[in-house]
Amino acid sequence: xxxxxxxxxxxxxxxxxxxxxxxxxxxxxxxxxxxxxxxxxxxxxxxxxxxxxxxxxxxxxxxxxxxxxxxxxxxxxxxxxxxxxxxxxxxxxxxxxxxxxxxxxxxxxxxxxxxxxxxxxxxxxxxxxxxxxxxxxxxxxxxxxxxxxxxxxxxxxxxxxxxxxxxxxxxxxxxxxxxxxxxxxxxxxxxxxxxxxxxxxxxxxxxxxxxxxxxxxxxxxxxxxxxxxxxxxxxxxxxxxxxxxxxxxxxxxxxxxxxxxxxxxxxxxxxxxxxxxxxxxxxxxxxxxxxxxxxxxxxxxxxxxxxxxxxxxxxxxxxxxxxxxxxxxxxxxxx
Amino acid sequence: xxxxxxxxxxxxxxxxxxxxxxxxxxxxxxxxxxxxxxxxxxxxxxxxxxxxxxxxxxxxxxxxxxxxxxxxxxxxxxxxxxxxxxxxxxxxxxxxxxxxxxxxxxxxxxxxxxxxxxxxxxxxxxxxxxxxxxxxxxxxxxxxxxxxxxxxxxxxxxxxxxxxxxxxxxxxxxxxxxxxxxxxxxxxxxxxxxxxxxxxxxxxxxxxxxxxxxxxxxxxxxxxxxxxxxxxxxxxxxxxxxxxxxxxxxxxxxxxxxxxxxxxxxxxxxxxxxxxxxxxxxxxxxxxxxxxxxxxxxxxxxxxxxxxxxxxxxxxxxxxxxxxxxxxxxxxxxx
Numbered sequence: 010x011x012x013x014x015x016x017x018x019x020x021x022x023x024x025x026x027x028x029x030x031x032x033x034x035x036x037x038x039x040x041x042x043x044x045x046x047x048x049x050x051x052x053x054x055x056x057x058x059x060x061x062x063x064x065x066x067x068x069x070x071x072x073x074x075x076x077x078x079x080x081x082x083x084x085x086x087x088x089x090x091x092x093x094x095x096x097x098x099x100x101x102x103x104x105x106x107x108x109x110x111x112x113x114x115x116x117x118x119x120x121x122x123x124x125x126x127x128x129x130x131x132x133x134x135x136x137x138x139x140x141x142x143x144x145x146x147x148x149x150x151x152x153x154x155x156x157x158x159x160x161x162x163x164x165x166x167x168x169x170x171x172x173x174x175x176x177x178x179x180x181x182x183x184x185x186x187x188x189x190x191x192x193x194x195x196x197x198x199x200x201x202x203x204x205x206x207x208x209x210x211x212x213x214x215x216x217x218x219x220x221x222x223x224x225x226x227x228x229x230x231x232x233x234x235x236x237x238x239x240x241x242x243x244x245x246x247x248x249x250x251x252x253x254x255x256x257x258x259x260x261x262x263x264x265x266x267x268x269x270x271x272x273x274x275x276x277x278x279x280x281x282x283x284x285x286x287x288x289x290x291x292x293x294x295x296x297x298x299x300x301x302x303x304x305x306x307x308x309x310x311x312x313x314x315x316x317x318x319x320x321x322x323x324x325x326x327x328x329x330x331x332x333x334x335x336x337x338x339x340x341x342x343x344x
Numbered sequence: 345x346x347x348x349x350x351x352x353x354x355x356x357x358x359x360x361x362x363x364x365x366x367x368x369x370x371x372x373x374x375x376x377x378x379x380x381x382x383x384x385x386x387x388x389x390x391x392x393x394x395x396x397x398x399x400x401x402x403x404x405x406x407x408x409x410x411x412x413x414x415x416x417x418x419x420x421x422x423x424x425x426x427x428x429x430x431x432x433x434x435x436x437x438x439x440x441x442x443x444x445x446x447x448x449x450x451x452x453x454x455x456x457x458x459x460x461x462x463x464x465x466x467x468x469x470x471x472x473x474x475x476x477x478x479x480x481x482x483x484x485x486x487x488x489x490x491x492x493x494x495x496x497x498x499x500x501x502x503x504x505x506x507x508x509x510x511x512x513x514x515x516x517x518x519x520x521x522x523x524x525x526x527x528x529x530x531x532x533x534x535x536x537x538x539x540x541x542x543x544x545x546x547x548x549x550x551x552x553x554x555x556x557x558x559x560x561x562x563x564x565x566x567x568x569x570x571x572x573x574x575x576x577x578x579x580x581x582x583x584x585x586x587x588x589x590x591x592x593x594x595x596x597x598x599x600x601x602x603x604x605x606x607x608x609x610x611x612x613x614x615x616x617x618x619x620x621x622x623x624x625x626x627x628x629x630x631x632x633x634x635x636x637x638x639x640x641x642x643x644x645x646x647x648x649x650x651x652x653x654x655x656x657x658x659x660x661x662x663x664x665x666x667x668x669x670x671x672x673x674x675x676x677x678x679x
Contacts, residue, residue, distance in 0.1 A: 037494065039501045102467065106460035125441040125504040128463060129497050132437065135467065136493045139474050143486055151478055158471045159372065162464050166374045169460040 012341035017331030018069040024082055025068040028090045032141050036133055043130040047101060047118050067092040067197040073332055074201030074215045077324035087145040088200030091154050094138035096193060099161055101131035106169060114243045142200070150203045157196035164188020171255040175278055182260040186227040187220070194223030214322045218332070221315035226339045228308040231256035232301070233343070235292055241344045247288040253277050262300035269298035312336045347676035352666030353404040359417055360403040363425045367476050371468055378465040382436060382453050402427040402532040408667055409536030409550045412659035422480035423535030426489050427528060429473035434496055436466035441504060449578045477535070485538045492531035499523020506590040510613055517595040521562040522555070529558030549657045553667070556650035561674045563643040566591035567636070568678070570627055576679045582623040588612050597635035604633035647671045
């Protein structure tokens with residue numbers, strides 16, 4: 010099954026894309042060239058590409074959050090652009106840190122233009138994100154953004170730290186996921202609410218909606234990192250197990266006190282690259298330990314919690330429907 | 345001759361250091377540990393060190409700029425802390441990009457804690473800098489800071505780009521130096537002036553003072569990178585020539601249309617590591633081409649321009665004297 014983005018989400022692109030291009034246009038030429046490649050707007054020679062870009066879920070969430078509190082989507086545009094810039098800052102730096110050579114079926118920036126270019130382009134996007142949100146003139150929005158960046162850094166730092174450890178607990182793994190993904194989705198919804206002049210209660214409900222949606226998103230990402238279809242995700246089969254990543258389903262299995270979990274621990278403790286047979290064994294062990302079902306169930310619970318926030322908020326019906334569709338997309342997506 | 349920092353500059357440390365520690369204390373533990381090591385406050389095990397830290401010229405400049413327009417130094421404190429955080433963000437990332445293994449006679453962060461830790465700690469400091477300046481409640485100060493970061497990134501990007509080129513022109517090399525060092529020194533003085541509620545004319549004079557001082561600082565740095573005493577600078581003898589860096593004196597020599605410049609170009613065009621004999625030849629060629637004298641003269645001219653800004657500003661006499669001493673220190677320093 011291929012889940013498609015709700016039309017209200019794709020409709021926000023018509024507002025977000027020009028604003029994003031305008032912001033990136035402020036960068037000096039050297040950085041603009043790298044960023045345009047990273048965003049899928051140009052190829053490695055700087056020639057325009059017809060398609061490109063990611064799902065742009067975060068800016069859509071910001072615009073829908075403003076509409077949920079009955080503001081015009083335009084009010085949230087600086088926040089929407091800023092969160093998308095922060096998201097891409099983190100992708101540029103994460104690809105360097107993780108040594109990932111491909112993203113969205115194309116060579117990563119560090120791979121093509123070198124590590125310094127990727128670090129500097131990330132730095133430039135983080136700074137530009139602050140510029141854009143600061144101009145909206147709402148200090149709470151700026152603080153929401155920088156607070157989420159600190160969270161993001163904390164999450165990525167934990168992720169790196171986990172690499173050298175076999176004793177990662179499930180709670181700290183969920184905290185890491187909250188930092189890596191929950192924080193910026195929470196910020197996207199909250200910044201949209203703030204710029205839409207939401208009441209404190211409504212802003213908090215939207216922040217919680219975004220945070221829960223983000224956690225569900227990350228858990229589904231972790232499942233796709235093991236069981237996703239390579240031709241769809243653009244990642245190798247069993248990608249996360251290949252690098253012995255401590256993603257949520259893996260840690261849930263390691264932490265399961267089952268014989269399958271113990272056997273997985275033994276395979277994860279080895280240092281030589283896993284064979285194809287070992288990879289499939291790992292995936293089976295995770296499934297048999299109950300961790301696959303647990304992760305899927307947990308993702309559904311996060312979505313249910315997001316739904317509860319939404320129901321308490323009483324947004325206009327079309328926006329309620331769009332945000333509900335968004336939670337469904339996050340659960341059912343295959344890429 | 346060892347130039348010492350003017351007492352008014354070192355006196356600002358009493359204000360800056362506690363504020364800097366308070367800001368860094370806001371970071372989460374993992375980042376705080378890395379940053380405390382980088383700033384020289386702790387050793388690699390997290391144990392406190394008695395000495396530490398750099399010259400902290402930039403925060404001193406911010407506080408003196410506020411005093412130059414007859415404000416209390418405390419008014420500029422958020423700006424002072426923010427520029428010092430930005431400076432250290434750039435050092436952390438530059439050390440990764442340049443592959444430098446030592447800073448201030450200690451292993452660099454990436455060398456000790458890994459590249460991801462250095463990238464993330466830099467990201468955290470940049471974000472923290474924005475937090476600190478934003479709280480001062482003056483949008484112009486925040487914009488001054490982020491504007492200087494974009495300049496800084498541009499300068500570092502040019503520096504990286506120059507590595508693969510032999511045709512670097514003198515003007516673009518000076519522009520690069522202005523980005524790498526001029527911009528943040530300009531911002532330090534300007535942000536101090538802005539937070540000290542300077543008139544637009546006074547703020548501009550102080551910005552120009554800082555920018556000129558920064559250029560002089562960078563040119564002296566470039567001279568020390570070739571002729572500095574290793575036991576004082578903590579860098580290997582003829583350090584910049586070893587890596588065939590396109591610093592200002594080098595580019596001035598390459599660009600000199602002299603036989604010495606042509607011979608240097610030939611040595612710089614080689615790809616194998618230079619021998620000790622070649623290193624000394626390079627240094628001699630730069631001197632004989634007139635580029636050493638030119639660079640020294642140019643540094644003096646920047647300082648003279650800074651002095652002109654100061655004279656037009658008419659700050660209180662003790663502040664005039666302190667800022668004058670600062671320009672002298674920048675010219676005469678040996679580290």
